[in-house]
Structures are given as C-alpha cells and as structure tokens.
Amino acid sequence: MKLLIVDDSSVVRRAIERDLESGGIIEVDQAENGEEALRLYAEKVHEVVTLDITMPKMDGLTCLDRIMEINPAARVLIISALRDRATAIDAIKRGASGFLCKPISPDELRESFQLLIND
Amino acid sequence: MDDADIQVFITGARRYFESIDASLILVVEPPFIKDRAEPFLEYTGIIGVSGRARGAVCFTANSSMLFSILGSLKDERLDEAAKCDLVGEIANTLSGNAREEFGKEFLISIPVVAIGRQTTFHFPSEIRNYVVPLSWRSQTAYLLVCLE
Numbered sequence: 001m002k003l004l005i006v007d008d009s010s011v012v013r014r015a016i017e018r019d020l021e022s023g024g025i026i027e028v029d030q031a032e033n034g035e036e037a038l039r040l041y042a043e044k045v046h047e048v049v050t051l052d053i054t055m056p057k058m059d060g061l062t063c064l065d066r067i068m069e070i071n072p073a074a075r076v077l078i079i080s081a082l083r084d085r086a087t088a089i090d091a092i093k094r095g096a097s098g099f100l101c102k103p104i105s106p107d108e109l110r111e112s113f114q115l116l117i118n119d
Numbered sequence: 120m121d122d123a124d125i126q127v128f129i130t131g132a133r134r135y136f137e138s139i140d141a142s143l144i145l146v147v148e149p150p151f152i153k154d155r156a157e158p159f160l161e162y163t164g165i166i167g168v169s170g171r172a173r174g175a176v177c178f179t180a181n182s183s184m185l186f187s188i189l190g191s192l193k194d195e196r197l198d199e200a201a202k203c204d205l206v207g208e209i210a211n212t213l214s215g216n217a218r219e220e221f222g223k224e225f226l227i228s229i230p231v232v233a234i235g236r237q238t239t240f241h242f243p244s245e246i247r248n249y250v251v252p253l254s255w256r257s258q259t260a261y262l263l264v265c266l267e
Contacts, residue, residue: 008229009204009205009207009208009211010200010201010204011189011192011194011201011204011205011208012208014194014196015192015193015194018193054211054215054227054228054229055229056229080215081211081212081213081214081215081216082215082218082223082227083215083216083217083218083219084218084219084222084223086222086223087218087223101216102212102215102216103134103135103138103139103212104138105138
C-alpha cells in the first residue's frame with residue numbers, strides 16, 4: 001500500500017509514519033504543502049493520503065479538491081488542528097473520507113486508518 | 120477577548136499534553152497580564168489570527184521542554200529544526216483547537232517561529248496580553264494569547 005503524508009510539520013509527518021508503519025504500508029511519501037503533495041499524488045496515485053489543512057503554498061482543502069479531480073475515488077483522511085464542525089463537514093462534502101482533530105493519539109490514528117483501508 | 124475566553128486555550132493545552140503522555144499532569148498556573156506581547160523563552164511559535172478576532176496566539180518554551188516533548192513523541196531528532204518545527208506545531212494546534220469555541224471565522228496563519236526575543240511578527244498594541252504558565256515534567260512553558 002502506498003501512503004502519502006501531507007503536513008507542514010515534520011514532527012507530525014514522522015509521528016504519523018511511525019504510528020502507521022505496521023499497518024501493511026509498503027511505501028510512504030511525505031509532502032510539506034499542497035503543491036508538493038499534488039505533484040507526488042499525480043505521479044503515484046497513493047491508496048491513502050493523510051492531509052493537513054493549514055499549510056503554506058497550497059492549503060489542504062484546495063489540495064483535496066485537486067486530488068479528487070485526479071481520482072474521485074481517492075481515500076483522504078484530513079488531520080487538522082481546526083476543531084470546528086463546519087470545517088469538518090466542508091472537508092467531507094469535498095470528498096474527504098474522514099476528519100481527525102489534532103492532537104491525535106496513535107491508537108486513534110491506527111483505528112481510523114484501518115477503517116479507511118477496510119472501506 | 121476576555122478572561123473567560125482564555126479557558127478555551129487552557130483546555131486545548133491540557134488536551135495537547137495529555138495526548139503526549141496521559142500519565143503526566145500539566146499544571147496550569149493562574150494567567151497574568153503582560154504589558155507587551157513578545158517572545159520570551161528560547162523558542163516561540165506564533166500564529167497570526169484574523170477574522171473573528173485579531174492578534175496572535177503563541178507558545179514559548181525552552182530547549183529542555185521541547186526535547187522532553189520530542190522524546191515523548193519518540194522523535195529522535197534533537198536539532199534546531201526539530202525544536203522550531205515542534206514549537207510552531209504546538210502553537211498551531213492550540214490556536215486551531217480554539218475554533219471549537221470561536222467557529223470557522225477564527226482564522227489562523229501558518230506558524231512563524233522566533234528564536235530568542237527577535238521576531239519580525241507585528242503584535243497588535245493596546246490589547247490585553249494574557250500569559251498562561253504551563254508546567255510539565257518540572258519545566259515551564261507559556262501560552263501567550265494576544266487577541267482583540
């Protein structure tokens with residue numbers, strides 16, 4: 001399984017990779033903004049993308065729109081500090097498969113990831 | 120922004136530190152008012168706020184606390200880049216979580232990180248600057264909330 005982790009924080013990217021490393025993932029790419037994520041996604045069409053919202057160059061919701069244009073069946077898990085219902089609903093309407101609010105525990109992340117790949 | 124609103128950020132700080140290690144207690148000391156908003160420990164993550172409120176939310180900490188947090192996160196990096204990244208991410212998390220109370224019109228910027236007291240960030244003047252001391256593993260960091 002190919003996983004793309006998108007977050008402007010390398011601490012968060014590394015934590016997500018560590019927490020998910022035993023989940024049957026064979027290849028992980030990381031991007032620190034939406035532009036870089038789109039370039040990687042267009043090349044490899046990862047099975048799962050974890051996507052932050054507040055990022056430089058291109059924010060996560062714009063990136064989500066572009067990913068859904070490339071692949072309407074994309075599985076995108078939003079992981080954001082923006083803890084409000086309206087933003088979560090907006091992300092789901094745009095095509096996100098799930099929305100997790102930071103801070104997240106490793107167990108919470110693994111559970112959401114398993115639900116996503118079993119869907 | 121008034122005294123009651125500060126509780127939103129304290130709740131966020133408790134949530135953040137509990138997520139790192141639920142067995143450790145974050146001690147939140149009584150907030151106080153500071154005349155001037157500025158970074159005052161070694162590393163400061165600054166989030167600009169616009170929309171429903173205007174100003175900044177900051178998390179300022181010394182290396183020792185940031186190393187402790189990185190260790191708890193099982194991140195083996197101990198370099199300057201990791202500390203800057205972490206302090207910015209904590210500020211981002213605490214300010215982003217405040218949308219639970221203030222809604223999506225509480226707009227936040229990407230983090231700006233200051234090392235030492237020097238920063239190019241322009242803090243608004245003539246507002247109340249709340250400082251919340253946060254003690255964790257015998258070390259103290261501060262949450263600075265400067266919002267109109």
